[in-house]
Amino acid sequence: MKKNVAIYPGSFDPPTNGHLDLIERGSHVFDELIVAILRNPGKEALFTLGERRKMLKTLTAKWSNVRVDTFDGLLVEYARKQKADAVLRGIRAISDYEYELQMALMNRKLDPKLETVFMMPAETYSYLSSRLVKEIVTLGGSVRGLVPTLVEQQLRERVQANPHALDRPEDTEGMNGEPRTKHGNHRRDGVQEASRALGTASHRKGKS
Numbered sequence: 001m002k003k004n005v006a007i008y009p010g011s012f013d014p015p016t017n018g019h020l021d022l023i024e025r026g027s028h029v030f031d032e033l034i035v036a037i038l039r040n041p042g043k044e045a046l047f048t049l050g051e052r053r054k055m056l057k058t059l060t061a062k063w064s065n066v067r068v069d070t071f072d073g074l075l076v077e078y079a080r081k082q083k084a085d086a087v088l089r090g091i092r093a094i095s096d097y098e099y100e101l102q103m104a105l106m107n108r109k110l111d112p113k114l115e116t117v118f119m120m121p122a123e124t125y126s127y128l129s130s131r132l133v134k135e136i137v138t139l140g141g142s143v144r145g146l147v148p149t150l151v152e153q154q155l156r157e158r159v160q161a162n163p164h165a166l167d168r169p170e171d172t173e174g175m176n177g178e179p180r181t182k183h184g185n186h187r188r189d190g191v192q193e194a195s196r197a198l199g200t201a202s203h204r205k206g207k208s
Helices: 017-029 048-057 075-081 096-108 130-138 149-161 188-198
Strands: 005-010 030-036 065-073 086-090 115-119
Touching: 005 017, 005 075, 017 030, 017 065, 017 086, 017 115, 048 149, 075 096, 086 096, 096 115, 096 130, 130 149, 149 188
Parallel strands: 005 030, 005 086, 030 065, 086 115
Antiparallel strands: none
16 A cells, blocks of 8 residues: 655754644654755755754654655655655745745646645644744743754754854844844745746745
């Protein structure tokens, strides 16, 4: 009997409890869930690809049907290589839906056999994003309950070692009320396949 395989792509910089909520629920729906970290050299990350992969492997070890991998290029091509049937995506708000629908339709155009499955987050995490977590840490706030203890510890260590590690332009007003500089797209995990297929750079006010 053929396994039902899904891919959950993202930058996961850093992994949040919202990510883990979706991973756990996805593990109950699919026979195998691949958490695929996007290699995006055009976006400066707080944690290296290796660090994020190590964290996610530790955090997902309790789910036997979940594995962690990395990818670049077209998501649909990666899905074909993994013999995946679906892409799992989380939708937190209407703004997410508009963008994710566009990407899902483009993926369907590129590969009609690849389905996109949308999941709503748990209410507790409906507002949560990696970008907000990084900003709260930068401003000295507590992210307890927003990220796993392992991630919280590494965030603190990273900021203590380099207080300016998180000083990067963002595209929305910050948690301290200061306007941020627009700086491209923050959700490349869902758009990379479409932008490369169209031969254009994609820009959107988004979230990690």
